[in-house]
Amino acid sequence: MIKSIIESFSNLFAKSETINYPYEQIAKFKNYRGLIEYSADECIFCYKCEKVCPPDAIVFKPTKEKNRLYEYNPNLCIYCGECVRNCPKEDLALWQSEKKPKII
Amino acid sequence: MKKTITIPLGSQHISLLEPVRFNFSCENEKITDVDYNVGFVHRGIEKACTEKFEYKQVGYVVARVCGLCAITHTMAYTLGIEHILNIKTNKKIDYLRILMLELDRIHSHLLCLAHTAENSGFEGMFMKIMGDRELVMDIQEAISGNRVQFDFVCIGGVNRDISTECEKLAFTNLALLDKKVDDLIGKFTSNWSTALKYKNIGALSYDDAFNFNALGPLARAAGAAIDVRAESSILPYKEVGYKMILGQNGDIYDRNLVRLKEIKNSILMCQNILSGLTEGEILVKFKGKPNGESFTRLEAPRGEIFYYLNANGTNMLQRVRIKTPTFSQIPGMVEIFKGSDYADAPAILASFDPCMSCTAK
Amino acid sequence: MQEIKIENLIEEITSFYDPKLHHFVCLNANDLGENRLKLQWIFTFYNQEDNYQIFWTICSFDEVLPTITKIIPSAIMSEAEIVDLFGVQIKDIQGGLYLDETSPISPLRCSI
Numbered sequence A: 001m002i003k004s005i006i007e008s009f010s011n012l013f014a015k016s017e018t019i020n021y022p023y024e025q026i027a028k029f030k031n032y033r034g035l036i037e038y039s040a041d042e043c044i045f046c047y048k049c050e051k052v053c054p055p056d057a058i059v060f061k062p063t064k065e066k067n068r069l070y071e072y073n074p075n076l077c078i079y080c081g082e083c084v085r086n087c088p089k090e091d092l093a094l095w096q097s098e099k100k101p102k103i104i
Numbered sequence B: 001m002k003k004t005i006t007i008p009l010g011s012q013h014i015s016l017l018e019p020v021r022f023n024f025s026c027e028n029e030k031i032t033d034v035d036y037n038v039g040f041v042h043r044g045i046e047k048a049c050t051e052k053f054e055y056k057q058v059g060y061v062v063a064r065v066c067g068l069c070a071i072t073h074t075m076a077y078t079l080g081i082e083h084i085l086n087i088k089t090n091k092k093i094d095y096l097r098i099l100m101l102e103l104d105r106i107h108s109h110l111l112c113l114a115h116t117a118e119n120s121g122f123e124g125m126f127m128k129i130m131g132d133r134e135l136v137m138d139i140q141e142a143i144s145g146n147r148v149q150f151d152f153v154c155i156g157g158v159n160r161d162i163s164t165e166c167e168k169l170a171f172t173n174l175a176l177l178d179k180k181v182d183d184l185i186g187k188f189t190s191n192w193s194t195a196l197k198y199k200n201i202g203a204l205s206y207d208d209a210f211n212f213n214a215l216g217p218l219a220r221a222a223g224a225a226i227d228v229r230a231e232s233s234i235l236p237y238k239e240v241g242y243k244m245i246l247g248q249n250g251d252i253y254d255r256n257l258v259r260l261k262e263i264k265n266s267i268l269m270c271q272n273i274l275s276g277l278t279e280g281e282i283l284v285k286f287k288g289k290p291n292g293e294s295f296t297r298l299e300a301p302r303g304e305i306f307y308y309l310n311a312n313g314t315n316m317l318q319r320v321r322i323k324t325p326t327f328s329q330i331p332g333m334v335e336i337f338k339g340s341d342y343a344d345a346p347a348i349l350a351s352f353d354p355c356m357s358c359t360a361k
Numbered sequence C: 001m002q003e004i005k006i007e008n009l010i011e012e013i014t015s016f017y018d019p020k021l022h023h024f025v026c027l028n029a030n031d032l033g034e035n036r037l038k039l040q041w042i043f044t045f046y047n048q049e050d051n052y053q054i055f056w057t058i059c060s061f062d063e064v065l066p067t068i069t070k071i072i073p074s075a076i077m078s079e080a081e082i083v084d085l086f087g088v089q090i091k092d093i094q095g096g097l098y099l100d101e102t103s104p105i106s107p108l109r110c111s112i
């Protein structure tokens, strides 16, 4: 009984457990899994990333030119990183950033 | 004249976390019969796993069966397919996997305790436990890079190694949590609203635990030594300090205590793993397509989960069968409801920790 | 693994099952095509490592299967599930666990 009274009083002056977002930023951890980024210059067009992607977030669209066009749907992506792990030119052609998708 | 009155609980109810519907036939205060409907969130995941996704992708699909035990589902699937493909993983991979499983168990148990507290009318306790739960969520987020969907396990190993910073964070947070759990054990043994009024409420007897195939904390609270961690050699649980925790009466009070003590045991296991981790590969290379069948059991936070896989040498699996803990416990839950007061029903239900998205898949 | 005949199912399971020793995991069904359905009743032993006892049989979709809920009450969930997802008939077990009138009929059955 006495213990709980002391506890409730100390709780009155304790620091708040929540973060006052948007005024205070939430600390992010390193290596957060965010958007997938791509560079067409380095890509060798093996289409491995398209094949392994579980929700088909990466699609190569056929174009008139030789190479197909990379299309990435951040709203379908589950950020599993499977595409990056399977890319033969990991970190050059395809890498995982810490960015968030835009809110439309 | 009709003697009973039917009162529904669900599919939406203030005390419910998940869409489930119980129809209680009550005679005065007492529940005499229960009718249930659990299929509100059936998504056909078993079918999607065999028709839409290749076997390498299925691990990411089954993680979406349930948000709380995402890691357990992927793990059970991965262990099953590794058995078919004959992949042997090294010690480091096994330990990292157990680490994530136990962290998952800690935060799932904390969530359940928070809801038991909320259903007993103790809103402040709910907030406090959910706040403490963030400590574990933070560790998981730092290790896997995501807050809920960890996608940590893959066929042949794990996706990420654990960095020294993560290790440090884990040690500090687990030590903090350990103290808070000690405090909670005090509150869940001596407080009137969270502990004492729940003695002998919603009890499952030792014999009924076996007759109704009870699993997980529900069975262990009744004193039945049922735990897949002790019955399976797939993961080296004995090496990391696993201990079976048993209750006596099988009531809500005991279930809460079993959960709290299991959290303490899980914290100990995590600390053991973290201090004993060695350097090593985190991925084993493999070739070939799966051909054959496998049966995998694993202890999820709520009890045993079971995966049956059948592969026929192609990229697509022929059959994936998921059996989740709540699914086979529903008849046992119904049995407990019979004979208890209607007013206790929400609290009893919360103490079962039911997971409907698991049940309906 | 032990193959059984569907007529002997009840006797086999009654003589085998002891609630204190055996744990009923689930009833699993697998459509093999050509009107053949493989059923597996999966049991494990308490306090023994990785020890399974599996009763299996192959039946057709037209047969009315017996229910084991008299022996193992918790089997009702597995049985209701396969009634829903495979469209088999089990005595005294109704579907409607997951599916309702507007859902696809027996979705896990292969079309062949």
Ligand code: SF4
Binding pocket: A036, A052, A053, A054, A055, A056, A057, A058, A076, A077, A078, A079, A080, A081, A082, A083, A084
């Ligand atoms: S992270 Fe996963 S879901 Fe996203 S594009 Fe890569 S493979 Fe597809």
Ligand code: SF4
Binding pocket: A038, A042, A043, A044, A045, A046, A047, A048, A049, A050, A086, A087, A088, A089, A093, A094
């Ligand atoms: S896997 Fe890498 S190299 Fe291959 S197509 Fe995708 S981005 Fe290009």
